[in-house]
Amino acid sequence: MDVVSYKCPNCSAGLSFDIERQNWHCQFCQGDFTLEDLKGQDAPAQDAESAKDAEMTMESPQWEEPHDHFGGDAVVFSCPSCGGRIVTEQNTAATFCVFCHNPTVLSSRLEKEYRPARMIPFKMQKDTVLKALHKLCRKRPLLPDNFREYAQKGEVSGLYVPFWLFDADIDASLTATGKHVRSWSDSNYRYTKTDTYRVERAASISFRNLPADGSKKMDDKLMDSLEPFDYTQMVDFSMHYLSGHFAESYDVDAKEASGRATPRMRGSVDRMMRGQITGYSSTVIHDFTSRTKDTRSTYVMLPVWVLMAQYGDKTYTFAMNGQTGKITGSLPLSRKRFWSFFAGITAAVSAIVFLGGMLL
Numbered sequence: 001m002d003v004v005s006y007k008c009p010n011c012s013a014g015l016s017f018d019i020e021r022q023n024w025h026c027q028f029c030q031g032d033f034t035l036e037d038l039k040g041q042d043a044p045a046q047d048a049e050s051a052k053d054a055e056m057t058m059e060s061p062q063w064e065e066p067h068d069h070f071g072g073d074a075v076v077f078s079c080p081s082c083g084g085r086i087v088t089e090q091n092t093a094a095t096f097c098v099f100c101h102n103p104t105v106l107s108s109r110l111e112k113e114y115r116p117a118r119m120i121p122f123k124m125q126k127d128t129v130l131k132a133l134h135k136l137c138r139k140r141p142l143l144p145d146n147f148r149e150y151a152q153k154g155e156v157s158g159l160y161v162p163f164w165l166f167d168a169d170i171d172a173s174l175t176a177t178g179k180h181v182r183s184w185s186d187s188n189y190r191y192t193k194t195d196t197y198r199v200e201r202a203a204s205i206s207f208r209n210l211p212a213d214g215s216k217k218m219d220d221k222l223m224d225s226l227e228p229f230d231y232t233q234m235v236d237f238s239m240h241y242l243s244g245h246f247a248e249s250y251d252v253d254a255k256e257a258s259g260r261a262t263p264r265m266r267g268s269v270d271r272m273m274r275g276q277i278t279g280y281s282s283t284v285i286h287d288f289t290s291r292t293k294d295t296r297s298t299y300v301m302l303p304v305w306v307l308m309a310q311y312g313d314k315t316y317t318f319a320m321n322g323q324t325g326k327i328t329g330s331l332p333l334s335r336k337r338f339w340s341f342f343a344g345i346t347a348a349v350s351a352i353v354f355l356g357g358m359l360l
Contacts, residue, residue, distance in 0.1 A: 004105040005080045006038065006243045014081065014102045016244025019122045024240065038240055080104065091215070094160065094239075094247035103243045114249045116237040119301040120229060122158060122245065122322045129156050129305045129320050132327040136318075143331055147311055154309035158322065160242055160301040161223065162214035162250035164257040165231070167207060167297075172269045172290040174201040178280035199283070201273050207265050211302070212257040214250030218304075219317070220260065225328040226321045229302055233323065237301065247301065254297040266290045 006015040008026040015033070018025035024033040074087050084099035093114075094105045110116075130152060137148050176199040183192045209231045213223040235241075269290055277283050303322025308315055311332055318329030 002107045003077065003080055004107045004239055004243075005102060006105075006240065009033065009037070014243075016103050017121065017241050018244075019125045022121070024243075035238060035240055091248045091251050092246075093249045094242035094245060096246075103245075105239045105242045105247075107239060109249045110239060113299075116162070116299045116301045118234040118298065119160065119237045119241060120231075120234050120303055120323050121241045122303040123233075124303075124305065124320065124322050124325045126156055126158065126305065128325055129307050129318075129327070132320055132325055133307060133318055133329075136327055136329075137331065144311075147309075147332055151307070151309040151311075151316075154307045154318075156305060156307045158245040159304050159306055160245055160247035161218055161304045162248055162252075163211045163223075163300050163302050164214050164250075164252075164254050164261070165209045165211055165298045165300055166258060166261040166265075166295060167209065168262070168265055168292050168295040169204065169206050170265055170269050170290050170292050171204050172202070172266075172273060172288070174273045174285065174289075175199065175287045176201075176277060176283050176285045178277065179282045180279070181281040197280070199277055199280075201276055203269070203273060205269055205272070207268075209298075210261050210265060212261040212264075214252040214254075214257055214299070215248050216251050217248070222317070222319050222328060223304075226304065226319055226326060229321065229323055234300065242301075245303075250299065254299070258295065258297065262292055262295070265292065 006024070007013065008015050008029060008031055010031045011026065011029040013026055013028040015024045015026060015038075017023075018032075021032060023035075024038060025031070026033075074089060076085055076087050078084070079086055079097040079100060079102055081102040082097060082100040084097055086095065086097055086104075088095055088106065091109070092106060093109045094103070096103055133151055134148065137143055137151070178197045178199045180195045180197070181192065182195075183190065185191065211223075211227065211229065213220060270288055273288070274285070305320040305322050307318040307320070307329075309318070310316075314332070316329065316332065318327060320327040
């Protein structure tokens with residue numbers, strides 16, 4: 001199994017993708033390199049297909065059989081830079097050496113069907129995560145006072161998450177009963193007229209690039225809440241971008257992921273068609289049918305910043321869209337502030353009721 005380690009052409013130091021510069025920057029000699037610069041450092045003896053995706057420096061450390069104390073799914077390999085033992089899980093595609101912090105990409109876990117077609121490189125830098133979380137906390141008046149302090153100490157990791165992007169066409173039809181009620185009166189009577197209509201709707205709707213994460217580790221609702229991504233900024237996949245970040249290959253295949261994507265599409269069609277029924281006093285839906293056809297999927301990697309903060313006996317996980325900066329996650333609630341706020345509202349309502357009673 002091969003491990004790719006990117007080295008500076010000038011000084012051989014480890015290279016990572018620099019988000020601010022959107023290139024590969026050497027922290028030691030201050031050299032800057034483009035993707036083409038690195039691809040130009042191919043090994044001499046390669047066929048045309050290998051040369052297309054060749055990496056600058058490839059080393060093949062010794063891999064060991066999993067040990068019981070690492071767990072049955074763990075794989076151990078030696079760091080190509082310092083020789084330290086690195087333990088990874090089966091789906092780890094990019095990581096760091098815990099001893100020398102050298103970034104490594106596990107190329108063998110990105111081959112064949114596990115090689116993404118496209119990806120979005122990180123656009124937001126690491127320090128924007130804490131800024132975004134601080135802004136999120138300011139909008140929560142019932143947040144515990146000291147949570148911000150704990151959150152600032154949280155562990156922030158940049159992760160390329162595997163996603164499936166689905167394209168599909170859906171044919172749908174809907175039947176309903178709509179009623180239009182009109183009332184009027186004269187000096188003697190009040191009249192009500194009810195007109196009943198049979199309502200039919202039909203539509204053919206196309207979906208493009210609907211995402212569903214392909215990792216069992218990631219919370220599906222958390223990943224869904226990071227949308228939207230701007231897919232016009234996608235680039236062809238290259239392992240170079242993974243250097244300096246963590247990455248996972250998928251363990252949820254396209255068929256399993258479609259079990260989440262298809263209901264989302266149909267739900268959107270249902271809401272869209274119901275929204276087209278207007279002008280009635282009331283509507284009763286009798287039947288809604290949909291048929292999905294021409295479903296296609298594309299395997300991609302999308303950038304996500306993950307922050308984990310320990311507060312009390314619970315770990316709070318936040319995720320930020322590494323392209324747009326949108327942050328999401330659940331915040332703790334201060335019971336003291338909640339009951340103080342509740343007591344204040346109750347006192348205000350009681351005062352209004354009391355004063356209203358005196359004025360009557």
